[in-house]
Amino acid sequence: MNETAIPKRFLRVAALACSLILAAAWIALAADGAYVGSDKCKECHEGIVGSFRANIHAKAAYYGAKNAGCESCHGPAGAHVESGDKSKIVNPAKNSAEIASAACLACHAKGKGQMFWKGSAHDSQEAGCAACHKVHGNKAKLLAKPDEKEVCFACHSEVRASMLKRSKHPMRDSSSPTGEGKMSCSACHNPHGARSEKLIAAKSINDKCYECHAEKKAPVLWEHSPVKEDCMTCHSAHGSSFDKMLTQKVPRLCQSCHMQGRHQTGTLSTNSVYALGRSCLNCHPMIHGSNNPSGPVLQR
Ligand code: HEC
Ligand code: HEC
Ligand code: HEC
Ligand code: HEC
Ligand code: HEC
Ligand code: HEC
Ligand code: HEC
Ligand code: HEC
Ligand code: HEC
Ligand code: HEC
Secondary structure (H helix, E strand, O other), rough: OOOOOOHHHHHHHHHHHHHHHHHHHHHHOOOOOOOHHHHHHOOOOOOOOHHHOOHHHHOOOHOOOOOOOHHHHHOOHHHHHHHHOHHHOOOOOHHHHHHHHHHHHHHHHHOOOHHHHHOOHHHHOOOHHHHEEEEOOOOOOHEOOOOHHHHHHHHHHHHHHHHOOOEEOOOOOOOOOOOOOOOOOHOOOOOOOOOOOHHOOOOOOOHHHHHHHHHHHOOOOOOOOHHHHHHHHHOOEEEEEEEEHOOOOOOOOOOOOOOOOOOOOOOOOOOOOOOOOOOOHOOOOOOOOOOOOOOOOOOO
């Protein structure tokens, strides 16, 4: 943890406390009267009460308590129940994303990732809990769609496009005969927030990559320094039109850094030995580092 992390954490807690107070104030304003319990709702909202029985919120232990169940999210319903007046009850969908999310955070502030929610990319762009979750529903993790990716693609269509490229992480289709669909977005991201940039759920992007590509972390005699610095220098994360998800084709990729030297410079003619086939990789295949005793030039 660096030195600025601690004050940031305090700011987050303070900001969270403020929005909880806002949410509580909203609930108090919109919904007056006493708690009446979920059974009461059945009289007029039979469908919702029925389908809600299978919901994890209904099953959770707090459901039986007086100020719990439906009213844990909708606030005390006494006045609403007496009058049937819909302005006397909170509908989170009609609140700002911030206030609606704060009501959820009253119980979920400590969950995996939710503790980094405040100020995260989605929070600050007003993509609140309801942008991805349908809490009345019964889908896995109460997501709005059965396939997690589809939830994300509603806003991130450019990522869907990269999934169709020639080289990509196997995420495309869970029913694909090629076995694609083994991973989903949350294999790398925590949509609620994370310590690292780009909502990456690890200490750094490289640490996330090492979780599955551990061999790239193993110590080698001759390191290739950009590898340990940032995998993203040469790879794209989701998919690419070039082999092995490279950001550019070899040799151009290599030449973006290696312009001083004998054979690696200049515009190589197409039938040059340095450009043909695997190009630079013909002679420097151990691009992530080498243990070759004869020297540091990334040979096998
Ligand atoms: C006497 C009948 C009655 C009872 C009992 C009742 N409601 Fe309602 N409720 C209504 C009516 C009528 C509406 C408006 C429906 C509409 O506009 O489609 C409504 C709307 C709502 C809305 C949406 C408000 C909005 O602004 O869109 C919520 C949330 C709600 N009720 C929650 C509850 C909860 C929770 C309970 C039980 C604690 C409950 N209701 C019990 C009659 C009732
Ligand atoms: C975990 C929080 C939560 C609980 C518990 C909950 N609701 Fe809701 N409810 C919401 C949210 C959020 C919305 C806004 C619509 C949406 O995002 O799905 C909503 C919307 C509504 C609406 C208006 C829109 C609609 O779907 O018709 C009614 C009526 C309602 N809830 C009734 C109930 C009743 C009755 C119960 C108990 C059986 C209940 N809710 C339990 C969070 C909750
Ligand atoms: C950008 C989309 C998105 C938003 C916004 C979002 N979630 Fe989630 N949430 C997900 C996905 C995807 C999962 C499933 C992740 C997994 O399986 O690891 C999930 C899982 C969860 C879970 C169950 C697992 C866990 O992390 O404990 C809870 C609880 C949860 N979300 C609460 C919330 C709350 C509260 C908010 C608002 C403060 C919120 N979510 C906002 C996408 C989202
Ligand atoms: C009164 C407390 C309370 C409130 C308010 C609340 N939840 Fe929950 N929620 C729970 C409990 C308890 C569970 C059961 C699992 C657990 O222990 O985390 C749960 C589970 C979940 C899960 C996980 C579902 C799964 O399949 O693992 C999601 C997602 C979730 N809540 C989203 C929300 C959202 C979104 C809101 C706001 C609209 C909300 N919750 C409001 C208490 C609450
Ligand atoms: C309601 C729209 C919406 C949905 C749904 C949504 N996002 Fe986002 N997301 C945004 C916005 C807006 C931003 C911030 C602007 C941007 O960078 O595009 C963002 C940013 C991000 C970022 C970049 C964060 C950064 O620090 O730059 C990641 C990663 C991300 N979202 C992942 C996801 C994942 C994974 C899902 C599905 C679980 C998802 N999003 C669902 C709207 C959404
Ligand atoms: C193998 C890990 C991994 C998976 C799986 C993954 N991402 Fe990413 N994603 C990343 C990394 C790493 C970055 C940061 C890229 C950078 O900084 O160049 C990123 C960046 C993003 C961004 C920010 C935009 C940008 O390009 O900077 C969005 C939005 C995003 N991812 C959405 C998604 C969605 C949606 C899914 C699921 C379909 C997904 N990601 C699956 C690793 C992953
Ligand atoms: C959750 C596990 C997981 C994580 C995290 C992960 N990968 Fe992968 N990666 C895979 C799988 C599975 C494959 C496909 C392997 C196969 O087809 O044999 C793959 C393939 C690749 C490939 C080869 C693609 C091709 O066309 O052959 C590259 C390059 C790659 N990953 C880079 C990365 C980078 C960079 C990161 C960090 C941003 C990362 N991976 C994070 C699981 C992961
Ligand atoms: C200097 C550019 C560069 C950097 C930085 C880099 N790679 Fe690569 N990577 C390559 C090249 C070039 C290939 C294709 C090698 C081949 O075809 O023989 C490749 C191939 C791969 C492959 C697929 C083949 C294999 O070797 O398993 C994976 C997985 C991979 N890289 C992961 C990573 C990870 C994880 C990181 C960060 C720790 C990383 N790369 C950093 C250039 C790079
Ligand atoms: C982001 C910049 C960058 C990229 C892209 C890159 N390299 Fe490097 N490479 C370096 C740096 C920095 C060093 C170590 C500095 C030095 O000793 O010259 C290095 C060292 C090397 C060495 C060993 C040189 C020596 O004398 O120790 C070889 C061989 C090499 N790179 C080949 C490649 C090839 C082949 C590619 C393309 C697949 C590539 N590099 C892509 C930055 C890069
Ligand atoms: C035909 C085999 C071959 C090809 C193809 C090749 N190299 Fe080399 N490279 C070598 C050998 C052998 C050395 C070490 C001997 C030397 O210094 O010339 C070397 C050395 C290097 C070095 C260390 C610095 C230097 O100049 O000695 C770098 C950097 C390098 N190569 C980059 C590249 C790049 C970038 C490409 C693709 C444009 C490439 N190489 C293509 C064989 C090759």
